[in-house]
Amino acid sequence: MRSILVLNGPNLNLLGTRQPEVYGSVTLDMIEGMCVEHAMTLGIQVVCQQSNHEGVLIDAIHAAKGNHQGIILNAGAYTHTSIALMDALASVELPCVEVHLSNIHSREDFRHVSYVSKIAIGQICGLGPQGYTMAISALISHLEEPG
Ligand code: DHK
Numbered sequence: 001m002r003s004i005l006v007l008n009g010p011n012l013n014l015l016g017t018r019q020p021e022v023y024g025s026v027t028l029d030m031i032e033g034m035c036v037e038h039a040m041t042l043g044i045q046v047v048c049q050q051s052n053h054e055g056v057l058i059d060a061i062h063a064a065k066g067n068h069q070g071i072i073l074n075a076g077a078y079t080h081t082s083i084a085l086m087d088a089l090a091s092v093e094l095p096c097v098e099v100h101l102s103n104i105h106s107r108e109d110f111r112h113v114s115y116v117s118k119i120a121i122g123q124i125c126g127l128g129p130q131g132y133t134m135a136i137s138a139l140i141s142h143l144e145e146p147g
Contacts, residue, residue: 001045004139005068006035006132007060008050009076015101023101026129035072038133042140046072054078054085061088070139071096072132079104079114086115095142097135100125 008028011018016027032048039046047068051057057075064071071089073096078085089096096119103126104111117123121142124131 001043002140002143003045003047003068004039004070004072004136005060005064006032006046006048006072006136007057007064008048008074009057009078010052011076012074013050013052024128031129031132034129035132035136038136042136044136044140046136054082058084058088061085061092064094065092068094069143070094072099072135072139073097073116073120074099074101074132075116079116080110082115086119089116089119095139095146096120097139097142098123098125099131099135101128101131102126 012028015023015031016025028050035046035048049060051060057078061071071094075082075085096116098114098116098120104114105125114123122138124135127134
């Protein structure tokens with residue numbers, strides 16, 4: 001069975017209470033539940049992980065090789081800063097879909113830059129929690145028909 005890693009970065013554990021006017025009121029547990037349910041309808045498995053630490057996220061990306069066929073990544077603020085995360089994604093050569101709950105392009109200038117985008121097959125942002133399930137569908141389509 002195909003398996004996908006759904007990886008969330010810093011501060012996303014606070015979803016539900018963190019700036020609800022920006023990130024909504026849905027918790028990370030709820031988003032992960034949506035991902036698991038959606039994956040079941042597609043006949044695949046998802047494993048969800050969250051960390052506030054850059055190195056732990058990098059280790060999770062490394063460990064994905066051989067265990068998962070692709071990665072859904074919301075790297076939080078590391079999206080805009082972390083060359084190390086970008087290099088980790090490039091190293092494992094797994095297809096990655098980048099997700100953000102908010103529309104990073106309509107926010108502060110520093111959020112318009114994404115190092116993850118340089119490696120990701122695509123980006124979904126501004127669509128809230130459903131961006132994650134859309135990303136899973138997109139990743140599965142890509143695995144079935146790359147390009
Ligand atoms: C989440 C964060 O924590 C921010 O640092 C990003 C992203 C946007 C989101 O919209 O999910 O800039």
